[in-house]
Amino acid sequence: MFDIIEEMNTKQLYKEIYNRFGFIKRARFCFLYTKKGIRLTDMFLEDGRAILGWQSDSIFTQFKNTLNRSLVGGFITEDHSKVEKAVSEVLHSKRKVLYFTNKADAMKAALSFSVNNTSVYTPWNQSGINWNDVDSAVIKPPLPWTDNIYLVAVKEELYTENDSLNDTKFPYAVEVGIARALYNLIEALQIREEKDWFIYDTVLTKYWERKGPYLYTKVPSEKYDDFVKHCLDCGIVINPGYNSPSIVPFGADKGVFTKLKNNPFEF
DSSP states (O other): OHHHHHHHHHHHHHHHHHHHHOOEEEEETTEEEETTSOEEEESSTGGGTTTTOSOOHHHHHHHHHHHHTTOOSSSOOTTTTHHHHHHHHHHTSOEEEEEESSHHHHHHHHHHHOSSSEEEOOTTSOTTOOGGGOSEEEEOOSOTTOTTOEEEEEEGGGOOOOGGGOOBOOOHHHHHHHHHHHHHHHHHHTTOOGGGTGGGHHHHTTTEEEETTEEEEOSOHHHHHHHHHHHHHTTEEOOSOTTSOEEOOTTOOGGGGHHHHHSOOOO
């Protein structure tokens, strides 16, 4: 039910953007460019799937090269373990990886391997966790067009095959894109830090509590839909899900919040 509700919120958000600004013609870094010539600051970023930004030439180059070899089937290839290698580096431990098309099935599978030592991986927001000690982790790939893909990363020594888990397979080309996105995340984890996020606090902390790059709203739930629309009118796209965080726009000039600062939302 949660996934369905979030999907409805997302569809409504994109409808609001279209009604105000027309089609999205281009997405780059943390910005969306519309047909009416408006640049929107994207703090939704596909519910965090685009947290690394919309521009990623390295991912699309590898994806294109894989397509050129027609490796789009579900068959086993010479290097079918790219994602497992990348996930193992992210979590600092050897992992087996399963794929799921919704969060509920992914969580159920993760818990089946470890009831007491399972966690959802959120980059930059769980500094107290030693991921090499976590038995089972659920990961959203940091890749925009994977909104129906969840990874379950299980410690290799705990993994056993289980046909009842309802896992699925994706074409090798998709795996290549996910693996490259994970390696890009590893690089970003070494670069992005507190100094890149707190510079916006003078405006954002009126409306959100910030934890790393993640923004948790202070606006009451009954006013949140109006706040989402108010932000759109100020050229800002935020997470339409009340219980889901928006994301600090990495690399954006502080001037992107001028309209919101000059036209505050009262709550």
